[in-house]
Amino acid sequence: MVKLKKIIIIFMCIILLTGCWDKVEINDRAFISAIGVDVHGDGGELEKKESGYNKFTITFVFPNVKAIRKGGGGEKPRFILSSMGQNIFHVSNALTTRSNKTMFFGHTKAIIIGEKVARDSDTFKQIFDELERTHEIGRKVGVFISQGEAKEVIEIEPSLEPVTGTYLTGLSKAKEKSSRFTPKTIGDILPSLHDCKCALIPRIVPTKNEIKVAGAAVIRDYRLVGWLGEIENRSVMFITDEVTSEDIDLINDNAIISYSVTDSVAKKTGKIENGQIVVNINVSMEGVLQQYKLKTSKDVLDDKLLRKLEGMIENKVKNEIEGTIKKIQKEFKADVIGIGDYLSKFKPDIWDKVKDDWDDVFPEVNIKVNVKAKIRRIGMNK
Secondary structure: OHHHHHHHHHHHHHHHHOOOOOOOOHHHEEEOOEEEEEEOOOOOOOOEEOOEEOOEEEEEEEEOHHHHHOOOOOOOOEEEEEEEEOOHHHHHHHHHHOOOOEEEOOOOOEEEEOHHHHHOHHHHHHHHHHHHHOOOOOOOOEEEEEOOOHHHHHHOOOOOOOOHHHHHHHHHHHHHOOOOOOOOEHHHHHHHHHHHOEEEEEEEEEOOOOEEEEEEEEEEOOEEEEEEOHHHHHHHHHHOOOOOOEEEEEEEOOEEEEEEEEEEEEEEEEEEEOOEEEEEEEEEEEEEEEEOOOOOOOOOOOHHHHHHHHHHHHHHHHHHHHHHHHHHHHHHOOOOOOHHHHHHHHOHHHHHHHHHHHHHHHHHOEEEEEEEEEEEEOOOOO
16 A cells, blocks of 8 residues: 555656756747858958957848747848857857847758858868757758858848748759759768768859859868859759759750750769770750740651750750869869769779779769750640
């Protein structure tokens, strides 16, 4: 009986005395949507402050929960806080003296890195080291590099979605409709940096009233070495077999031809030929003829015309891919198209000979491109 009473008392204590000792009310939380990281000052010598060296300017944006609950009501839809500090979490802790809300990073959607941060290997490595160590920011958070200051991007309020992080998440989903940029998360970038010290990260460009994400920043040896444009990024996605949908435009007999890619497959083969590594990239695609010309004398059902259009598409895509490869090999010298990864997985006998000198070998690899295009459908009008 005594034993039963003790069990009942313990059970009641568990029920009545258990509580959440560190709970924070939702109204007291700042749900950080996006983080902007810039170099403080001119990016040169660190400026000495009372609290030490403040190397970064960190900008946080979070939604106004009260405005969301009331459906707007004329209140600001978001808040922006910015301060200087040694790293992201140093600044977030310091901002408790200026904000009555506790910062919460569990819903963070995007991290925007300023151009000056990316161009310096030390600051770039410091930021990614912090992102790798922390448990507060998830691996699926998107990463972007701003052409300019990250703070400028944060301060723009897109008309369609005022909360920057949510807006960028929506843009990332547009990958299924366009290949003008390749969404990357922390979890995508870190393995690439560890393996080859290089990566492609989406470029974000602030304009007067909107944010544009297109092209990519090329990272080599942990620093930004240049940019790829929208078409060049599309070429990289063809090489890496990531294109799911894309429109290709060309001109034939003063008519604009619009070809919509519905499926694409890229395969690589490699060998040593005359003492040189030769890698063949074969891209096969099929798609739909979206636009030709109304009342034209030429019938797009004509097999000769279809073969001609397919050949024009093949030449256009091949020339774009070859131009992009040349730029990556000769100008950037960064293997962001996965040639080394392919050799290490499928041609280990070749890779074992060159892996220690791959940074010097990659620019000299002979990469040959072959493109095959197929027009599967011509639409509802011939």
